[in-house]
Structure formats: structure tokens, C-alpha cells
Amino acid sequence: MLDLAILGLLHEQDMHGYEIRRRLRDELGLFANVSFGSLYPALSRLETSGAVTVTESGGPAGSTATIPFTGSLGGERAGLRARRAGSPRGTKRSRKEYRITDQGRALFDQLLDADEPAGTDDARSFGLRLAFARYLAPQARLGLLERRRVQLSRRLAADRARAADARLDVYTRSLVEHGTESTEHDIAWLDRLIEAERQNQNQKQSTSRTETRDPRDGDAVTATKGTNS
Amino acid sequence: MLDLAILGLLHEQDMHGYEIRRRLRDELGLFANVSFGSLYPALSRLETSGAVTVTESGGPAGSTATIPFTGSLGGERAGLRARRAGSPRGTKRSRKEYRITDQGRALFDQLLDADEPAGTDDARSFGLRLAFARYLAPQARLGLLERRRVQLSRRLAADRARAADARLDVYTRSLVEHGTESTEHDIAWLDRLIEAERQNQNQKQSTSRTETRDPRDGDAVTATKGTNS
DNA sequence: GTCATCATGTAAGCCGTTACATGATTGC
DNA sequence: GCAATCATGTAACGGCTTACATGATGAC
Numbered sequence: 333m334l335d336l337a338i339l340g341l342l343h344e345q346d347m348h349g350y351e352i353r354r355r356l357r358d359e360l361g362l363f364a365n366v367s368f369g370s371l372y373p374a375l376s377r378l379e380t381s382g383a384v385t386v387t388e389s390g391g392p393a394g395s396t397a398t399i400p401f402t403g404s405l406g407g408e409r410a411g412l413r414a415r416r417a418g419s420p421r422g423t424k425r426s427r428k429e430y431r432i433t434d435q436g437r438a439l440f441d442q443l444l445d446a447d448e449p450a451g452t453d454d455a456r457s458f459g460l461r462l463a464f465a466r467y468l469a470p471q472a473r474l475g476l477l478e479r480r481r482v483q484l485s486r487r488l489a490a491d492r493a494r495a496a497d498a499r500l501d502v503y504t505r506s507l508v509e510h511g512t513e514s515t516e517h518d519i520a521w522l523d524r525l526i527e528a529e530r531q532n533q534n535q536k537q538s539t540s541r542t543e544t545r546d547p548r549d550g551d552a553v554t555a556t557k558g559t560n561s
Numbered sequence: 562m563l564d565l566a567i568l569g570l571l572h573e574q575d576m577h578g579y580e581i582r583r584r585l586r587d588e589l590g591l592f593a594n595v596s597f598g599s600l601y602p603a604l605s606r607l608e609t610s611g612a613v614t615v616t617e618s619g620g621p622a623g624s625t626a627t628i629p630f631t632g633s634l635g636g637e638r639a640g641l642r643a644r645r646a647g648s649p650r651g652t653k654r655s656r657k658e659y660r661i662t663d664q665g666r667a668l669f670d671q672l673l674d675a676d677e678p679a680g681t682d683d684a685r686s687f688g689l690r691l692a693f694a695r696y697l698a699p700q701a702r703l704g705l706l707e708r709r710r711v712q713l714s715r716r717l718a719a720d721r722a723r724a725a726d727a728r729l730d731v732y733t734r735s736l737v738e739h740g741t742e743s744t745e746h747d748i749a750w751l752d753r754l755i756e757a758e759r760q761n762q763n764q765k766q767s768t769s770r771t772e773t774r775d776p777r778d779g780d781a782v783t784a785t786k787g788t789n790s
Numbered sequence: 791g792t793c794a795t796c797a798t799g800t801a802a803g804c805c806g807t808t809a810c811a812t813g814a815t816t817g818c
Numbered sequence: 819g820c821a822a823t824c825a826t827g828t829a830a831c832g833g834c835t836t837a838c839a840t841g842a843t844g845a846c
Contacts, residue, residue, distance in 0.1 A: 334833080350797050359733075361723055362716070362740065370834050372799055426842085427797065451807050451832075453682060459740075465732040487591070494590055503694040503754075504588075510750045511591065511688075514743060521739045525732075563805080579825050599806055601827055655814080656825065680804075680835050796843075807832075815824070 333452055333460065334374045335383075337364045339440040340464035342384060342432040349375055349428065363459035375430060383436035386428045444468060444476065454483060470533050477526045481519065488515045562681055562689065563603045564612075566593045568669040569693035571613060571661040578604055578657065592688035604659060612665035618655045673697060673705065683712060699762050706755045710748065717744045 337360070341352055353371050356364045378384045432440070444464065448457050458480050465473050491512040494500075500508065566589070570581055582600050585593045607613045661669070673690050687709050694702045720741040729737065 348797075349799095359723065359726070361719055361737075363736075367835060368798075369800085369836070374833095376799095449807080449832080451805095459736055462736050463733045466730045490590055494588065497588070501695045504692045506750075506754060507592075507688055507691050508590075510747075514746065517743065517746065518739075521735075525735060577825075578827095596807060597826075598808070598828085603805095605827095678804080678835080680833095792846095794843100794845085797841080798839105799841105800837100800839075802835100802837085804835075805833095807830100809828100809830085811826100811828075813825080813827105816822085818820090818822105 333364075333448060333457060334366060334370060335378060336440065336443040336464070337366070337460055338371075338374060338378060338430075339383065339432055339436055339443070340460075340467070342430055343437070343440060343464070343467050346429050346431045348430065352430075360460065360463055363456050363463060375428075378436070379430075381439075382433060383439050384430045384432055386430050389427050389429065440464075440467070441472070445472060447479075458483075470529070470536075474526065474529050474533070477522060477529060481522050481526065484515055484519050484522065488512065488519065491515055562593075562677060562686060563595060563599060564607060565669065565672040565693075566595070566689055567600075567603060567607065567659075568612065568661055568665055568672070569689075569696070571659055572666070572669060572693070572696050575658050575660045577659065581659075589689065589692055592685050592692060604657075607665065608659075610664075610668075611662060612668050613659045613661050615657045615659050617657055669693075669696070670701070674701060676708075687712075699758070699765075703755065703758050703762070706751060706758060710751050710755065713744055713748050713751065717741065717748065720744055 337356055338352060341347060341355055347355075349368075349372055352375075353366060353368065356366055375384070375386075379386050444461055444467075458476075461476055465476060468476065491508060495505070495508045495512055566585055567581060570576060570584055576584075578597070578601055581604075582595060582597065585595055604613070604615075608615050673693065673696075677686050687705075690705055694705060697705065720737060724734070724737045724741055
């Protein structure tokens with residue numbers, strides 16, 4: 333999940349580790365929060381595996397490794413961005429600017445597509461993916477949404493089964509019922525997204541493509557209390 | 562979190578590990594799912610620390626082993642294998658029946674009260690606690706709800722700040738907005754719970770003031786510490 | 791000159807997972 | 819007899835956390 337988040341951010345622009353962390357926290361909020369203790373090792377891993385390249389403090393593009401580190405007073409110019417207070421002087425200091433490679437982009441696509449290992453939180457994982465969905469091909473994006481929908485449908489069925497248990501105390505019952513409502517709410521939202529996505533695709537493909545994709549599917553939120561999954 | 566879940570279940574009745582896992586999965590669903598690989602070590606830990614006691618397979622001092630069924634495999638301490646026969650669908654083999662101790666109950670209260678270490682998922686943690694809220698004293702229960710409300714208020718503020726960012730792409734924006742709505746929904750639900758809780762407390766207090774232990778206060782009703790946005 | 795922030799990293803540990811190993815009981 | 823389920827455990831590992839260590843830069 334961390335790798336995905338990192339690659340997603342680097343998809344947009346080059347960045348150093350500290351900034352990656354800041355943007356993850358400020359922009360993605362709940363869906364990706366991470367500490368340095370896991371971020372930096374992850375960056376190292378990604379570099380080793382060739383998904384990103386690193387240049388020390390804005391060196392010339394093209395040279396990946398081989399950093400001629402000469403102490404803090406180097407005369408080379410500077411970071412291409414990220415200064416504040418307007419001092420145009422060079423060399424902030426030894427930051428490592430990370431840039432995604434083609435291999436990294438391939439890995440990103442693959443991570444977005446694959447189901448992540450079991451320990452991961454579903455909602456977070458999906459949220460993170462959706463936040464980077466703009467980089468996906470339209471049909472892959474639709475797949476992401478639909479896979480999530482299936483997930484939620486299953487959960488809804490489980491929630492309803494749980495709610496049917498008469499022995500629940502008030503608190504657990506309220507919890508389960510609220511959870512059921514939330515899941516229904518999520519599904520309705522997802523359906524809107526899916527619908528918009530399909531219309532968008534149809535519009536762009538004004539060519540025939542006569543595949544009838546009627547939105548009728550197994551389990552609508554509105555009815556059919558049983559027999560899904 | 563696992564310890565809390567285990568102690569919560571054992572609060573109600575004695576149980577063996579396999580059943581604990583089953584109930585956690587079937588009844589708590591999302592809020593507590595666990596594998597044997599973590600459950601059994603956790604039970605061992607709890608036993609070592611004195612929060613639970615364990616008895617091997619079968620009732621205490623019943624000993625009327627009507628069917629010996631020693632079969633083969635004598636040798637080492639076969640005596641512990643005492644089976645209880647005759648009970649319909651009853652106990653089967655050498656299980657370990659766990660029972661919570663007074664110390665365990667104290668630990669349970671403490672775990673419910675304390676904020677759990679940072680890595681934990683808020684929603685799951687709260688859900689698990691609420692599922693066992695019936696074992697809490699009324700004011701502790703109210704505290705649980707109010708702490709959760711503060712948490713959600715903070716999250717709502719953060720979500721709104723995030724939503725104010727104009728640079729978000731469609732997907733991220735939809736995500737953030739949906740998240741905001743969900744949080745609002747959660748807060749409204751919580752408020753209903755809190756309100757019900759307060760009314761219940763007032764009611765009980767006014768109707769039966771001849772309790773064995775007078776809880777000494779009307780306190781929390783007047784608090785109104787809602788200082789969110 | 792000292793403090794907050796920016797910036798990168800390492801070490802230890804927590805809390806969970808899957809995979810593996812073992813064995814009893816029940817149902818067909 | 820054999821498979822499914824019940825039942826308990828160990829081993830290896832994964833991903834993330836906090837705490838610690840180090841140092842540069844800019845503001846006051």
C-alpha cells in the first residue's frame with residue numbers, strides 16, 4: 333500500500349521523501365498516513381528495484397547513481413522547486429529527489445489492479461486507489477469501481493445476516509444497523525460513480541460498441557433483501 | 562485490541578479458543594476478525610498474566626466419566642482426557658476452556674477506557690468497544706461515546722479543509738466529499754446514541770434512587786463540551 | 791545562539807498475517 | 819475408510835509504529 337501511495341504521488345511530479353510524507357498526510361488524510369520509519373525504507377526498496385531513480389539535490393538528469401558528494405558547500409545549482417521565502421540561492425542541502433521510472437509506472441498499474449494482501453484495510457486501500465484513479469485507463473478504472481462494489485455487496489449481505497440475529501444487545505444492534513446503512517450509502521455513491529464513468533466512456537466512444545451495459549445487476553441497494561452473494 | 566475482544570467475549574461466558582474465533586468472526590464481523598496464529602498466543606499471554614484461567618476439557622469436578630474410552634495411546638497423563646458423555650452435542654475432546662478472572666475484568670475495563678496505541682484503526686477499535694459497551698458502567702459508556710464524537714469532529718474538520726482544496730481531481734474530490742458525508746452521518750448517529758444514553762441515565766436516577774450503590778452524581782448531563790467547528 | 795522546521799535515516803518492537811504441523815470427532 | 823470439521827498450536831514473515839540519531843537551514 334505504501335509503495336502504491338508513493339508511486340502515485342511521483343506519477344505527478346518528482347519529489348523528495350519529506351514532501352511525499354507531507355502530501356500523503358495533508359491531501360490523502362485518512363487513506364494514507366505514514367511515518368518516516370516506513371517511508372524511507374520503502375523509498376530505498378523502490379530505488380533498489382528500479383521503480384524510481386534518485387538524484388541528490390537536483391543534480392543533472394540522466395545520472396542515476398554515483399553521487400559526487402562533496403560536503404555541504406557544493407557550488408552546483410539547485411532544487412528545481414520547493415524553496416520558500418524566495419531565496420533563489422542554490423543547494424538546500426542533501427535531499428534526495430525521487431523520480432518514477434517506466435518500470436515504476438508499470439508497477440503502479442499493477443498495484444492498482446491487484447488485490448492487496450489480506451491484512452490490508454479495504455476502505456483505506458480502495459480510497460487510496462481511487463485517489464489515483466485518474467492515472468488509470470478508463471476500463472481499468474471501471475474495474476476498480478466494480479470490484480469495490482462487489483466487495484461492498486458481500487459486506488452488506490453479511491451485515492444484514494448479522495442484523496437478523498435477535499440476541500444482540502442494544503449497542504451491538506445499533507452498531508450493526510448503522511454499519512448496514514453506511515454500507516448502503518457507500519454502495520449508492522459507488523453506483524453514481526460507476527454510472528458517470530460509463531456515460532463518460534460511451535460519450536467518448538461515439539462509435540458503435542453495441543455492448544448493452546444495462547445497469548441492472550445482481551443486488552440493488554433498494555430491494556432484494558436476500559439472495560445476493 | 563485482540564485482548565479486549567477476547568476478554569469481552571469471556572465476560573459473557575466461558576469459551577474455548579476455537580469458539581472465540583468463530584464468534585468474533587460471525588458476530589462482530591468487520592470489527593474483529595482474527596486468525597489462530599494470533600489468537601492462541603494471545604490466550605497464552607492472557608493466562609500467563611492472570612487475566613484468564615484455563616481448564617482442560619470438561620466441567621469442574623464432575624468426573625463421572627461414564628464412558629472411559631481410553632482406547633490406545635496410554636502413556637503420559639491420559640487422566641486429563643476426561644470426556645463428558647451424554648450431553649447432547651456436548652464437549653468433545655481436549656479443549657481448553659477459558660474463564661475470565663477478576664483481574665481480567667479489571668484489565669477489560671482498563672482496555673475499554675484507554676486510547677489504544679496509534680497504529681490501530683479508529684473505526685474498528687470503537688466498534689469493538691461499543692459491542693461490549695453493555696459491560697461498562699453508564700458514565701464510562703457515555704465517556705466512550707463522547708470521546709468518539711470528539712474524534713469524529715476532528716476528522717470532519719480535516720475532511721472539510723481537504724474538500725476546500727480546489728486542485729482536486731474528480732475522483733479525489735468525490736472521495737473526500739463522500740467521506741465528509743459519511744463522517745457527518747456517523748456523528749448524527751453518535752449523537753442519537755449519546756442522547757439516548759443520557760435520557761436513560763436520568764430516568765434510572767429519578768425512578769430508583771434506592772440503589773445499593775448510589776453513583777453519586779447527575780453530572781454528565783450538564784457537561785455540553787461540544788466545541789467542534 | 792538557539793529554536794522550529796526541514797530532511798534523512800536506523801533500531802526495536804507490536805500486532806497481525808499465512809503456512810505448516812498435529813490430532814480428535816463426526817458423518818457418510 | 820475417508821473427508822470435513824473441530825481444535826490447538828508453532829514458525830516465518832510483513833508492514834507499520836515509536837524512539838532514537840544526525841544534521842542543515844532560516845527566523846528571531
